[in-house]
Amino acid sequence: MKVVFAVCAAAAVAFLALPVVAIFARVSPGTLVAQLGEPAARDALVVSLKTNLVAQALVLVVGTPAAYLLATRSFRGRSIALTLVELPLVLPPAVAGIGLLAAFGRTGLLSTSVAFTQTAVVLAVAFVASPFYVRTAVASFESVDATLVDAARTLGARPWRVFARVALPLAAGGLGAGFVLAFARGLGEFGATIMFAGSLQGVTQTLPLAIYAQFERDFDVALALGALLVAFSFALLLAVKWLRFTSTPSFRFATSTSA
Amino acid sequence: MTALAVALLAAVQLNVFAAASLAEVLPRLDRTARYQFAGSDQLAFQIGQGAPADVYLAASPKYADDLYARGLCSRPVAFATNTVVLIVPRANPARIRSVVDLKRDGIRLVIGARGVPVGDYTRKLLANLGLTSVLANVVSEETDVKLVVAKVALGEADAGFVYRTDVKPVGNKVLRIALPAAAQPTVRYELCVPTATKHPREARAFVRRVLSKHGRARLRDAGFGLP
Numbered sequence: 001m002k003v004v005f006a007v008c009a010a011a012a013v014a015f016l017a018l019p020v021v022a023i024f025a026r027v028s029p030g031t032l033v034a035q036l037g038e039p040a041a042r043d044a045l046v047v048s049l050k051t052n053l054v055a056q057a058l059v060l061v062v063g064t065p066a067a068y069l070l071a072t073r074s075f076r077g078r079s080i081a082l083t084l085v086e087l088p089l090v091l092p093p094a095v096a097g098i099g100l101l102a103a104f105g106r107t108g109l110l111s112t113s114v115a116f117t118q119t120a121v122v123l124a125v126a127f128v129a130s131p132f133y134v135r136t137a138v139a140s141f142e143s144v145d146a147t148l149v150d151a152a153r154t155l156g157a158r159p160w161r162v163f164a165r166v167a168l169p170l171a172a173g174g175l176g177a178g179f180v181l182a183f184a185r186g187l188g189e190f191g192a193t194i195m196f197a198g199s200l201q202g203v204t205q206t207l208p209l210a211i212y213a214q215f216e217r218d219f220d221v222a223l224a225l226g227a228l229l230v231a232f233s234f235a236l237l238l239a240v241k242w243l244r245f246t247s248t249p250s251f252r253f254a255t256s257t258s259a
Numbered sequence: 260m261t262a263l264a265v266a267l268l269a270a271v272q273l274n275v276f277a278a279a280s281l282a283e284v285l286p287r288l289d290r291t292a293r294y295q296f297a298g299s300d301q302l303a304f305q306i307g308q309g310a311p312a313d314v315y316l317a318a319s320p321k322y323a324d325d326l327y328a329r330g331l332c333s334r335p336v337a338f339a340t341n342t343v344v345l346i347v348p349r350a351n352p353a354r355i356r357s358v359v360d361l362k363r364d365g366i367r368l369v370i371g372a373r374g375v376p377v378g379d380y381t382r383k384l385l386a387n388l389g390l391t392s393v394l395a396n397v398v399s400e401e402t403d404v405k406l407v408v409a410k411v412a413l414g415e416a417d418a419g420f421v422y423r424t425d426v427k428p429v430g431n432k433v434l435r436i437a438l439p440a441a442a443q444p445t446v447r448y449e450l451c452v453p454t455a456t457k458h459p460r461e462a463r464a465f466v467r468r469v470l471s472k473h474g475r476a477r478l479r480d481a482g483f484g485l486p
Binding site for chain 1: 300301304352367369372374397398399400401402410413414415416
């Protein structure tokens with residue numbers, strides 16, 4: 001029996017790791033660095049970093065209070081609101097792209113002219129990535145020990161102070177993990193971006209779009225960009241594990257008593 | 260009836276890899292094939308990587324010739340020609356009346372990416388016109404011509420360069436702007452049979468059909484020129 005489990009585990013890890021290992025097997029570290037110096041690669045790196053930083057800042061600033069509200073208040077339609085927030089998690093990116101065009105396109109509901117701009121990339125990234133943050137944030141705020149919140153309130157803390165000094169620090173580990181997940185998802189965003197923002201080097205061509213544009217033109221550049229994203233995502237996921245670990249209940253209790 | 264069903268089941272279903280601009284005309288010529296429409300460059304790349312194509316029809320001689328040179332397909336045959344046209348959304352939000360208007364600031368122009376046949380033809384056409392400065396207004400480079408058509412037909416782009424044959428299917432959504440004939444690049448379509456095909460006989464039959472009188476008539480109906 002043990003053998004079956006071991007074989008299955010080995011097969012799963014091997015299958016999932018093989019394509020990743022293959023990327024690095026095809027490019028030596030030297031050529032990897034050289035290929036990243038190509039203008040198309042450099043431009044894509046800049047566009048990706050810029051749009052993702054803006055998008056994630058928005059997600060953080062708007063998403064944190066929103067998640068706090070969703071976690072702490074019960075109101076009519078709460079589960080509908082939560083479901084709507086989670087929906088982009090399971091929507092195919094192509095549907096997200098169509099939806100963004102139908103909403104923000106020139107002939108869309110709001111008829112804006114953001115399509116084909118970096119703003120469109122930011123919107124696409126925020127749309128697909130924010131649920132990862134908000135969902136985790138809601139769960140983190142929900143798991144904050146209610147007696148601590150009540151204690152703060154009975155000691156006369158105003159709601160803002162309760163949020164900023166009690167709930168936020170106690171949920172910080174989970175918020176961090178959610179943020180990193182959202183960031184990783186945002187960096188990989190492809191489908192919604194190519195439909196809503198188009199693809200233009202130096203403007204809207206993010207790393208995944210550049211990989212798509214380069215893979216038939218210059219496979220080495222595509223591989224190098226792929227390797228870069230793999231390394232980045234690996235580091236981010238590892239960071240999530242670490243953040244989750246630091247937000248275990250015992251640790252939380254320790255911080256709350258020492259604070 | 261049963262005989263027909265048996266015949267249909269026994270028939271080989273060909274994988275036909277064809278330029279996106281052939282998406283309307285080919286199914287009218289042969290409804291039974293399984294079509295893969297995309298940028299000719301992308302399809303050639305896939306064939307080079309071992310994709311199971313039985314016939315390859317490209318919007319430029321470049322990729323079929325390259326596959327032939329590498330021994331990956333039969334000698335290419337020219338079967339159609341086309342011309343590049345400028346289209347704008349029917350409402351024409353940027354009020355474009357001639358190709359020169361594309362120079363205006365803030366115009367949102369969508370074209371094919373470099374390497375995609377329509378993208379290369381567009382660049383050649385603009386060079387012939389001495390209007391390469393127009394490229395500064397490009398907001399997106401697409402991987403096949405139908406994506407350019409879609410973005411203009413949707414009204415998201417102010418203008419796009421596509422083929423003459425792309426206009427008819429979206430005729431109620433776009434307007435065509437005339438281009439000086441002298442600036443036209445030569446747009447030649449070529450087809451070949453990949454050497455790795457498992458159905459060479461059926462593939463050659465498909466090719467004969469495209470090159471037949473009937474095939475040429477269908478191509479002409481769709482607006483293609485004939486070599």
